[in-house]
Amino acid sequence: MAKMLLDFEKPVVELENRIAEIKNYTGEKGIDLGVEIEILEKRALDLKKEIYQNLTPWQRTQLARHVERPNALDYIRMLFTDWLALSGDRFFGDDPAIVGGIGKFEGIPVTVIGQVKGHNTKENLARNFGMTHPEGFRKCLRLVQQAAKFHRPVISFIDTPGAYSGIDAEEGGQAWAIASNLRAFAQVKTPVISVINGEGGSGGAMALGVGDALLMLENAIFSVISPEGCAAILWKDASKAPEAAEAMKMTASELLRLGLIDGIVPEPLGGAHRDPQGSAGALRQELRQVLQALQQVDPETLVELRWKRLRSIGSSK
Amino acid sequence: MVGSDYMFKDLFRKPQRYITVRSDAMPQEKGTLWIKCPECGEILYARELEKNLNVCRKCSHHFRLSAPERLAITLDEDSFLELDADLDTVDPLSFPEYKDKLARAQEATGLQDAILTGAGAILGWPVLVGAFEPHFIMGSMGSVVGEKITRLAERAIEKKLPLLLFSASGGARMQEGVFSLMQMAKTCAAIARLNEAGILYISVLTDPTTGGVTASFATLGDIIIAEPGALIGFAGRRVTEQTLKEKLPPDFQTAEFCLKHGLIDLVAPRQDMKPTLARILSLHSDNIERVDN
Numbered sequence: 001m002a003k004m005l006l007d008f009e010k011p012v013v014e015l016e017n018r019i020a021e022i023k024n025y026t027g028e029k030g031i032d033l034g035v036e037i038e039i040l041e042k043r044a045l046d047l048k049k050e051i052y053q054n055l056t057p058w059q060r061t062q063l064a065r066h067v068e069r070p071n072a073l074d075y076i077r078m079l080f081t082d083w084l085a086l087s088g089d090r091f092f093g094d095d096p097a098i099v100g101g102i103g104k105f106e107g108i109p110v111t112v113i114g115q116v117k118g119h120n121t122k123e124n125l126a127r128n129f130g131m132t133h134p135e136g137f138r139k140c141l142r143l144v145q146q147a148a149k150f151h152r153p154v155i156s157f158i159d160t161p162g163a164y165s166g167i168d169a170e171e172g173g174q175a176w177a178i179a180s181n182l183r184a185f186a187q188v189k190t191p192v193i194s195v196i197n198g199e200g201g202s203g204g205a206m207a208l209g210v211g212d213a214l215l216m217l218e219n220a221i222f223s224v225i226s227p228e229g230c231a232a233i234l235w236k237d238a239s240k241a242p243e244a245a246e247a248m249k250m251t252a253s254e255l256l257r258l259g260l261i262d263g264i265v266p267e268p269l270g271g272a273h274r275d276p277q278g279s280a281g282a283l284r285q286e287l288r289q290v291l292q293a294l295q296q297v298d299p300e301t302l303v304e305l306r307w308k309r310l311r312s313i314g315s316s317k
Numbered sequence: 318m319v320g321s322d323y324m325f326k327d328l329f330r331k332p333q334r335y336i337t338v339r340s341d342a343m344p345q346e347k348g349t350l351w352i353k354c355p356e357c358g359e360i361l362y363a364r365e366l367e368k369n370l371n372v373c374r375k376c377s378h379h380f381r382l383s384a385p386e387r388l389a390i391t392l393d394e395d396s397f398l399e400l401d402a403d404l405d406t407v408d409p410l411s412f413p414e415y416k417d418k419l420a421r422a423q424e425a426t427g428l429q430d431a432i433l434t435g436a437g438a439i440l441g442w443p444v445l446v447g448a449f450e451p452h453f454i455m456g457s458m459g460s461v462v463g464e465k466i467t468r469l470a471e472r473a474i475e476k477k478l479p480l481l482l483f484s485a486s487g488g489a490r491m492q493e494g495v496f497s498l499m500q501m502a503k504t505c506a507a508i509a510r511l512n513e514a515g516i517l518y519i520s521v522l523t524d525p526t527t528g529g530v531t532a533s534f535a536t537l538g539d540i541i542i543a544e545p546g547a548l549i550g551f552a553g554r555r556v557t558e559q560t561l562k563e564k565l566p567p568d569f570q571t572a573e574f575c576l577k578h579g580l581i582d583l584v585a586p587r588q589d590m591k592p593t594l595a596r597i598l599s600l601h602s603d604n605i606e607r608v609d610n
C-alpha cells in the first residue's frame with residue numbers, strides 16, 4: 001500500500017483499504033460476503049479507470065515525480081540478470097545520481113545507464129535528488145563507448161529534475177559534459193534505447209536521450225523546463241504550474257502525437273508505483289521488441305538512421 | 318580538395334541575396350545619443366562607442382551586439398551572403414502568447430528568428446558563419462535556429478569550408494518545448510558529422526551564452542573563444558543562487574572563469590577578434606583559397 005498519497009489517489013486507496021478490511025473481517029468470522037466484496041472490487045476498478053484514464057498533465061507530473069515510483073535501480077533488479085555495477089568517470093569522481101553497469105536482458109549482455117532518484121529523503125540526499133553532475137554524464141559517456149567496443153546494446157533510464165546547477169558543476173564543465181554526450185551518442189555504433197521512466201527534465205534528460213528509440217512510460221514527463229519554472233517565467237507565478245504543464249505538451253501521449261518520441265510503455269492502472277512488477281513486465285515486452293528490431297540493423301546503418309531521425313525534427317521543409 | 322574547382326559564388330544554389338550588413342545600434346538604443354556604461358557608469362557618446370566596436374573606452378565593458386552588428390565588424394565588407402533566410406518559425410505547441418512574442422521580436426530586430434547565417438570572408442578567408450541575435454527572445458534556440466545551424470554545418474561539409482558560430486543565447490526556447498531540446502541533439506549530431514569530415518569549427522561565446530546552447534553545439538568547437546566578461550554557463554545565475562542559497566563568487570560563469578577552469582581556449586577582446594579568427598583560419602587553410610578582399 002502506498003505511503004504517500006496524491007489527492008486523486010485517495011478515493012481509490014480508501015476503497016481498497018475498506019475491501020481489505022472487510023476481507024480480513026469475513027475471514028476471521030467465517031462470514032461469506034463474497035458478492036459484496038465483488039461489487040466493491042468492481043467499483044474500485046471502475047473508479048481507477050475513470051481517474052487514471054483522464055489524468056491531467058499536472059497529475060501525471062505528480063505521478064512521474066512520485067517518491068515511490070520505481071527508479072532505474074528497481075528496473076535493473078526486475079529486468080536484468082548477472083548485474084555488475086560499474087563506477088567512475090576516470091577523471092574526477094563517481095556520481096551517485098547515475099547508476100551504470102552491465103547485465104543480461106533475456107540472456108543478451110547489455111550496458112545500462114540510468115539517472116536515479118531516491119525513495120526517501122535519506123536516499124535522495126545520497127543521490128542528489130537525481131540531479132546529474134558533470135562526472136555523471138562523463139561516466140555515461142565512458143560506459144556507452146565501452147559498450148560500443150563490445151557491440152553491446154545500451155539501455156538508458158532517464159529520471160531527473162535536471163542537471164545539477166552548482167558552483168562545482170559549473171567549474172567541472174556541466175554544459176561541456178552534456179554537449180559531449182549528445183555528440184557521442186549520435187554516432188555510437190551500437191543500438192541505444194532510451195526510456196524516460198519518470199521525470200525527463202531539460203538538457204540533463206536529453207543528454208541520455210539520443211539513440212535509436214526514445215520510449216516513455218505512460219505517466220512519465222519530458223520537458224524543456226519544469227512546469228514550475230515555466231509558470232514563473234510566463235506568469236510570474238510558480239503556482240500556475242498545472243497550466244504550464246498543459247501548455248508545454250510534456251506527457252507521453254502528446255509527445256508521441258508530435259512525433260518527438262517513438263513509443264509509450266503502458267503502466268498498470270494506478271501508476272507504476274502501485275505495481276512495479278507489472279510496470280517492469282510491460283517494459284520488458286517493449287524492450288524485447290525494440291531490441292530485436294535494432295539488432296537486425298548493421299551499426300553503420302543504425303548511425304545513419306539515427307541521424308536522419310534527429311535531422312528531421314523541427315526542419316520546416 | 319576544394320582547390321581549383323572551388324568557386325566562392327558556387328556556394329549558393331538559390332538566387333543570391335547580398336545583404337548589406339547594417340551596424341545599427343541595438344533596437345532599444347536606436348536614436349540615443351548618449352549611453353551609460355552599465356559596468357562603470359561612464360557616459361559614452363553613442364557614435365564614439367560604435368566606432369570603438371561597442372566597447373566602453375573607460376572600462377572595456379563589451380556591449381552586446383545585434384547579429385548584423387556582429388557580422389559587420391567581423392566580416393570583410395560586402396562579403397556576406399545570407400543563407401536560409403526564408404525559414405518560417407512555426408508554433409508547434411500552440412503555446413500561449415508565442416505568436417505575439419515572435420511578431421514583436423521580428424518587428425524589433427528585423428530578423429525572422431534568433432540567428433543570422435550565411436557565407437562570408439574574414440581578411441579574405443572564406444567561412445560559413447552564424448551569429449545569434451541576443452535581442453530575439455533572448456537569442457533562444459528553437460527549431461529554426463537549430464535547423465539553420467544544422468544546414469550551415471551541412472554546407473560546411475559539402476563545400477569543405479570552416480564553420481564559425483557566434484553564440485549569444487539564453488538557451489533552449491521554452492515556447493517550442495521538446496522541439497527545442499531536440500535541436501540541442503540535432504546540432505550536436507551535425508557537429509559530430511563535421512568532425513568526421515575534418516572540417517574546422519570555431520565557436521565564439523559572447524554575452525550571454527547559457528543553458529541549452531552552452532550544453533550543445535557552442536561548447537563543441539575545435540577552438541572555443543570567448544569575449545571578455547561574457548556570461549557563460551549552464552544554469553542561470555539566479556537558479557544556481559536559489560539552489561545553493563548563497564552568494565556566488567564575482568567571476569562565476571564569466572569568460573575568465575571558464576578559461577581558468579580549462580573550458581575554453583582563449584579570451585579575445587573584440588578589437589582582436591577579427592585578426593585572431595583570421596589567424597586560426599590561415600592555420601587551417603590547406604586546400605582553401607583566399608577570396609579577394
Ligand SMILES: [Zn+2]
Nearest residue numbers: 354357373376
Ligand atoms: Zn565602462
